Amino acid sequence: MSNSVGVVIVAAGRGTRMGTVENKQYLLLQGKPIIVHTLEVFQQHELISEIVLVTGKEDIERCREWIQLYKLDKVKAIVPGGSERQHSVHKGLLKLTTQWVMVHDGVRPFVQPNEIEACYERAKQIGASVLAVPVKDTIKQVDNEGKVLSTPDRRSLWAIQTPQTFRLSELLDAYAAAERDGFLGTDDSSLAERAGIPVSVVEGSYRNIKITTPDDLDFAEFTESNRGEGQS
Numbered sequence: 001m002s003n004s005v006g007v008v009i010v011a012a013g014r015g016t017r018m019g020t021v022e023n024k025q026y027l028l029l030q031g032k033p034i035i036v037h038t039l040e041v042f043q044q045h046e047l048i049s050e051i052v053l054v055t056g057k058e059d060i061e062r063c064r065e066w067i068q069l070y071k072l073d074k075v076k077a078i079v080p081g082g083s084e085r086q087h088s089v090h091k092g093l094l095k096l097t098t099q100w101v102m103v104h105d106g107v108r109p110f111v112q113p114n115e116i117e118a119c120y121e122r123a124k125q126i127g128a129s130v131l132a133v134p135v136k137d138t139i140k141q142v143d144n145e146g147k148v149l150s151t152p153d154r155r156s157l158w159a160i161q162t163p164q165t166f167r168l169s170e171l172l173d174a175y176a177a178a179e180r181d182g183f184l185g186t187d188d189s190s191l192a193e194r195a196g197i198p199v200s201v202v203e204g205s206y207r208n209i210k211i212t213t214p215d216d217l218d219f220a221e222f223t224e225s226n227r228g229e230g231q232s
Ligand SMILES: Nc1ccn([C@@H]2O[C@H](COP(=O)(O)OP(=O)(O)OP(=O)(O)O)[C@@H](O)[C@H]2O)c(=O)n1
Pocket: 010, 011, 012, 013, 014, 015, 016, 017, 018, 025, 054, 081, 082, 083, 084, 085, 086, 088, 089, 105, 106, 107, 108, 210, 211, 212
């Protein structure tokens, strides 16, 4: 239990922006479901002792079969998700028994082992951490009619990824508070921030994409087929 690290991998989304019949987390990348690629990164990491996988209720059985087939023996539970990502994460958190938790999107298969380690080290120092990259484009705030309202200073803007790392007890409290207050966030850190938990960014890689739209699949195929050929 002391300094043990578990991970909740959420894969209960519908993938509406991808628009495929098959849910995007189960599409094949080099012959293997995307969710299996993601699970393998954490299965193979020495820091991680437990994995909780959150999926659609109708997908639990096939996920169980893949877990057997690919020998993913760190997966301690497969739980059905909720209607929003936040609900899915919450259900997963309730199954973990470790001191620390990483929350990771099932559709981010390109996270690197050294990034996982850096996230954990920073969380131990600060309280919590999120993997992120500085934004490369100029960002504008725009109103509903398309009128530009402002141009925030890019130097303070980061695009946030996963994993996001917390003390499990603190994140559970933050989730309970969000539910009580009816707060819905698009990431886990936003719940921690409103609970007063200090969060630090860890600079990651632009390759750690969330596979969201069809163009992301082209990138994913390219990256996976070039693995081991100079790609980190
Ligand atoms: N109710 C939900 C919604 C999302 N997720 C998971 O959260 C991650 C990030 O969500 P996103 O990529 O936006 O997935 P979807 O919600 O599936 O996509 P979309 O918004 O296009 O429908 C994904 O691994 C997704 O499966 C989840 O577990 N439960």
